[in-house]
């Protein structure tokens with residue numbers, strides 16, 4: 001008889017990474033997922049022939065765990081152009097990354113979104129965070145990203161027109177209260193790789209990971225109600241015995257299952273998708289709201305990055321918004337966003353069709369503090385004996401989820417040999 005399996009609770013990227021490592025080591029396991037599919041917060045839906053990622057997300061080609069664990073070639077990645085197009089004072093200004101595009105060196109130096117001193121500080125920041133091991137950045141003194149940028153001497157103009165919409169979009173919080181450690185770590189990854197979208201949408205990432213796992217090792221529609229180190233109780237009342245229980249849920253579910261009284265704060269995300277007869281910009285680049293007013297934080301045309309995001313002859317426009325809590329109706333959001341877009345791109349916006357709006361209340365855990373003991377290794381043993389992995393055990397991101405899930409399985413495999 002096969003020994004009791006390791007039970008992994010949660011089939012997001014962390015749970016899948018954990019399962020794949022155990023599969024590779026020939027260790028019996030069972031992955032229990034509450035919903036009807038694996039992937040967790042990484043998900044793509046097909047709507048009227050468009051591929052809509054549930055929340056705007058990108059994969060960085062520099063993520064070490066993605067390079068190690070994914071078949072990047074099979075994802076047929078479409079890549080964003082480096083830098084950003086910044087909407088400021090009624091104009092679009094290209095903030096190029098001169099290291100990636102040396103021919104744009106002068107454009108970058110002269111771009112009116114920051115002083116020349118700002119550009120030199122950017123160069124120093126890039127050099128400084130690029131030295132040594134990436135993990136060493138997580139041990140540097142910690143403050144908020146906003147304070148850190150001020151300490152580095154960046155002008156309010158560059159902070160408000162570039163860092164705030166860009167990293168506000170990454171952290172899903174515009175005040176930049178997120179840990180400076182996370183900022184430096186992600187800045188390094190953004191500087192050393194490209195932001196990309198798989199041809200099949202972001203959901204192709206978990207789909208690819210799941211193809212190597214035998215179907216009888218994954219149980220969908222299986223919600224876990226209670227956990228201990230060696231057993232789980234399911235919502236339907238059944239109990240399962242495990243050699244070890246590994247919790248790979250999102251932080252909020254995990255903390256609930258562990259009976260935590262204090263739960264991590266969550267950052268939310270909202271994205272609006274439009275179908276457009278033609279793209280409003282002719283480059284695969286991120287557009288940032290550098291004025292700090294209005295609902296729009298950033299915008300891009302995913303079909304310019306990977307053509308398969310839209311049916312032939314049409315374009316997909318993705319608009320990420322923030323600061324919309326005062327609006328009670330989605331209709332108000334659509335109307336206000338369309339109004340802002342019309343100011344940016346003119347009357348063509350009237351022809352855009354509303355496709356879908358997604359609101360993800362629990363998109364990212366608050367990481368204004370990154371606790372070092374949690375980061376090395378990237379998982380925890382709870383006092384109950386349950387092992388915890390997932391993005392919240394690391395720098396919350398696709399990288400963090402993949403790394404954490406892999407490391408918890410690796411530690412288990414190493415210890416049991």
Ligand SMILES: Cc1cc2nc3c(=O)[nH]c(=O)nc-3n(C[C@H](O)[C@H](O)[C@H](O)COP(=O)(O)OP(=O)(O)OC[C@H]3O[C@@H](n4cnc5c(N)ncnc54)[C@H](O)[C@@H]3O)c2cc1C
Nearest residue numbers: 010012013014034040041055057058224250391397398401
């Ligand atoms: C809108 C948005 C934008 C993002 N942008 C980016 C980006 O651009 N780049 C980037 O790197 N990262 C981004 N992220 C973060 C990234 O998607 C996550 O950090 C990562 O996917 C988390 O994976 P996970 O496996 O740790 O958790 P999850 O994906 O949350 O997976 C947990 C799984 O556990 C299951 N589960 C929960 N409770 C139970 C239970 N009781 N029983 C059984 N199963 C349960 C859930 O159904 C889920 O499938 C973004 C996230 C969002 C939502």
